[in-house]
Amino acid sequence: MATMIPGGSNTHKPTTAEEERINMEKAVRKVLSDIANDKNRSNTQGWPEMAKTLRDVDEEKIKDTKEDIDTLLVFVSVHHEFCRCCDLK
Secondary structure (H helix, E strand, O other), X not given: XXXXXXXXXXXXXXXXXXXHHHHHHHHHHHHHHHHHHOOOOOOOOOHHHHXXXXXXXXXXXXXXXXXXXXXXXXXXXXXXXXXXHHOOO
C-alpha cells in the first residue's frame, strides 16, 4: 500500500514482487478484456488462455507466501533461541 505524505508525493517504491503482481493483474485484466471484446470467438476458446494466466498468478502468490512463511520461521527460531539462552519465559 502506498504511503502518502501531506504534500501529496508518494514515498512508496514498489518492490519487485509488487511490480510482478501488478503486471500479472494487468495481464489477467487484458485477457479478460480481449475475451469479452472478441465477438467472433466462441466462449470456449478463451478458457485455455485464462487458465494459464490464472495458474501463473496463483504460482506467484504461492511463491510469495512460501517466502513470507520462511522468513517468519527464521525470525521465530532466532527469537526462541535468544529467549532460551537468556532463560526468559
